[in-house]
Amino acid sequence: xxxxxxxxxxxxxxxxxxEMNPNIKELTRQEIKDKIVLLDGIKCSINQIKNIIxxxxxxxxxxxxxxxxxxNYLLEKGFQNLNILFDANPYILNLDSFEIDNYINEKIKNKxxxxxxxxxxxxxxELFNEI
Amino acid sequence: xxxxxxxxxxxxxxxxxxxxxxxxxxxxxSLKYGKLxxxxxxxxxxYYFLLDYxxxxDVLRITKHCPTIYNLSRENIRNKxxxxxxxxxxxxDVxxxxxxxPTMYSYSIENIKQKIADMxxxxxxxxxVIKxxxxxxxxxxxxxxxxxxxxxxxxxxxxxxxxVIKxxxTSPIIYGLSIENIKQKIEDLxxxxxxxxxIIKxxxxxxxxxxxxxENIKQKIEDMxxxxxxxxxVIKxxxYLPSxxxxxxxxxxxxxxxxxxxxxxxxxxxKMTRKLPAIYSYNIEAMNQKIEDMxxxxxxxxxVIKxxxxxxxxxxxSIDSMRNKIALxxxxxxxxxQVIKITKELPTIYGYTIESxxxxxxxxxxxxxxxxxxxxxxFLMQSVALSYARYMFYKDMGINITKDxxxxxxICNKQFESKYHITRQExxxxxxxxxxxxxxxxxxxx
Numbered sequence: 001x002x003x004x005x006x007x008x009x010x011x012x013x014x015x016x017x018x019e020m021n022p023n024i025k026e027l028t029r030q031e032i033k034d035k036i037v038l039l040d041g042i043k044c045s046i047n048q049i050k051n052i053i054x055x056x057x058x059x060x061x062x063x064x065x066x067x068x069x070x071x072n073y074l075l076e077k078g079f080q081n082l083n084i085l086f087d088a089n090p091y092i093l094n095l096d097s098f099e100i101d102n103y104i105n106e107k108i109k110n111k112x113x114x115x116x117x118x119x120x121x122x123x124x125x126e127l128f129n130e131i
Numbered sequence: 132x133x134x135x136x137x138x139x140x141x142x143x144x145x146x147x148x149x150x151x152x153x154x155x156x157x158x159x160x161s162l163k164y165g166k167l168x169x170x171x172x173x174x175x176x177x178y179y180f181l182l183d184y185x186x187x188x189d190v191l192r193i194t195k196h197c198p199t200i201y202n203l204s205r206e207n208i209r210n211k212x213x214x215x216x217x218x219x220x221x222x223x224d225v226x227x228x229x230x231x232x233p234t235m236y237s238y239s240i241e242n243i244k245q246k247i248a249d250m251x252x253x254x255x256x257x258x259x260v261i262k263x264x265x266x267x268x269x270x271x272x273x274x275x276x277x278x279x280x281x282x283x284x285x286x287x288x289x290x291x292x293x294x295v296i297k298x299x300x301t302s303p304i305i306y307g308l309s310i311e312n313i314k315q316k317i318e319d320l321x322x323x324x325x326x327x328x329x330i331i332k333x334x335x336x337x338x339x340x341x342x343x344x345x346e347n348i349k350q351k352i353e354d355m356x357x358x359x360x361x362x363x364x365v366i367k368x369x370x371y372l373p374s375x376x377x378x379x380x381x382x383x384x385x386x387x388x389x390x391x392x393x394x395x396x397x398x399x400x401x402k403m404t405r406k407l408p409a410i411y412s413y414n415i416e417a418m419n420q421k422i423e424d425m426x427x428x429x430x431x432x433x434x435v436i437k438x439x440x441x442x443x444x445x446x447x448x449s450i451d452s453m454r455n456k457i458a459l460x461x462x463x464x465x466x467x468x469q470v471i472k473i474t475k476e477l478p479t480i481y482g483y484t485i486e487s488x489x490x491x492x493x494x495x496x497x498x499x500x501x502x503x504x505x506x507x508x509x510f511l512m513q514s515v516a517l518s519y520a521r522y523m524f525y526k527d528m529g530i531n532i533t534k535d536x537x538x539x540x541x542i543c544n545k546q547f548e549s550k551y552h553i554t555r556q557e558x559x560x561x562x563x564x565x566x567x568x569x570x571x572x573x574x575x576x577x
Contacts, residue, residue, distance in 0.1 A: 012455055013484045019448050020482060023336075045565045047490070048516070054484040058444070061371055063328045081555050087514035091479065094406070098363050116545070123543040126509050129441050129479065 009054060017057035024057050035060060038067050044083040056090035066096065073097035078118045089125035103131045142171055146178055147191050156198040173201065180205045189230055197233035214240040219261040228268030235268055249275035254296040263303040270306055284310040288317065289331040302338035319345040324366045337373035354380040358387060359401045372408035389415040394432065399440045407443035424450040428457065429471045438478035445481055456481055463492050469505045477508040491515050498522055500537055510541050520562035
């Protein structure tokens with residue numbers, strides 16, 4: 001974990017992160033660590049954590065409770081390997097369960113079954129961008 | 132005691148005070164002592180002197196709040212104003228401060244200097260104290276201990292001391308709110324659907340929320356809902372952009388109209404602002420400029436509209452960041468036209484890190500599929516850990532991945548599992564990408 005925090009990130013990446021979320025300049029070391037621990041908890045590798053947090057600096061705007069709720073919701077719905085899912089589309093972490101639920105319910109209304117919807121979302125993580 | 136107070140009362144009534152106000156001023160100042168003629172002269176001189184600085188209504192209000200002003204000399208008032216100006220306030224600041232806190236005229240300059248020093252000792256700079264107090268002179272009515280107590284009370288709610296100092300710099304009015312009042316506001320916000328952690332976070336960004344009435348907040352939620360959001364969406368959006376609560380409904384409606392004029396549909400506006408509420412804080416000229424800049428990069432306006440619907444964060448990126456990302460992709464072996472195609476179909480690539488793009492492309496290069504991102508940019512999204520595991524799995528089965536069959540690397544999980552009877556978890560454990568990188572790195576170092 002510490003290694004990750006100490007890891008050099010390119011200036012360009014830092015600039016992009018700040019442009020996307022200027023609030024990250026105010027983050028404490030502890031706040032960064034807390035967010036990393038959550039990703040570590042779903043078995044994200046160092047590379048995946050780097051990819052997720054550096055590509056989606058808005059992730060740091062989420063409260064820990066929001067992230068935990070989202071993770072629990074996805075697991076309950078049957079999503080597996082959340083590390084692979086978030087690595088593929090780090091912006092999923094900006095969603096709330098009610099938003100994914102609304103999307104799933106719309107699909108169910110159109111006679112799709114839950115298992116297929118989840119499989120489709122897992123296999124095509126870009127679909128989360130439609131939410 | 133003066134012999135004929137009724138004459139004095141007549142004077143006060145002629146200046147605009149009520150009988151009750153006169154009685155209050157008379158009782159709480161030293162006007163009852165001395166010669167009537169001299170007292171009347173002093174009152175008239177001070178009253179007209181103050182009219183040089185304030186309106187009649189202000190003079191009446193200030194003297195009602197601080198009747199002892201009538202005991203002071205004009206010289207005294209003039210010196211007080213000059214002393215305050217020497218501390219860093221403008222004449223307008225002094226007028227504003229004394230209108231809000233007339234008793235400032237009864238403070239000695241040493242007393243005010245001490246109050247400034249007290250605030251500096253709490254963590255503010257002199258310039259910050261001047262800035263905070265010029266619009267909220269009332270802060271000077273608090274003792275150092277009461278300010279310290281307020282900071283302590285706020286830390287018990289979940290803020291750090293540094294955060295309280297920062298919040299009070301932009302919203303010094305917090306010092307005027309009781310802790311019970313603040314706790315009640317937190318309860319009110321919880322009743323709307325926010326958690327304590329979220330409220331602390333929101334108010335750190337916009338401390339002025341503590342000044343808003345619950346009714347006004349509820350009305351703003353209703354206003355947002357009338358624009359097309361659900362209540363849950365409004366609550367989520369305001370967590371990230373609490374300043375929505377400080378915008379008027381007309382401002383919000385105007386922003387929607389501006390976005391419609393750019394070419395977004397109402398549904399797209401709702402979708403984009405849900406993802407990036409900060410759009411409500413962007414000015415329309417800057418957004419139009421971003422579109423122009425992107426057109427100069429090689430996109431059409433329609434393409435920019437489409438890309439920003441998928442990834443509205445593009446509006447928060449500088450054009451230099453986008454140019455750098457294009458340059459990076461070109462340096463990885465793609466033509467400008469190919470890069471435009473890739474980014475058009477996968478606009479989120481503008482948010483990806485250089486390291487992640489390099490890693491994914493290096494993997495596709497290593498298996499001879501350099502062209503893949505141009506054929507189907509969306510495949511760049513798949514986690515490299517999964518792409519690697521599937522590639523190795525196929526390789527072990529004797530299936531070579533080429534330009535003709537590469538889509539099998541990206542088939543649905545359910546389809547993959549039922550065909551090959553291996554779960555994704557088993558697959559990524561068996562063919563561990565991180566370990567392969569480690570092995571490659573190790574062999575390079577030998």
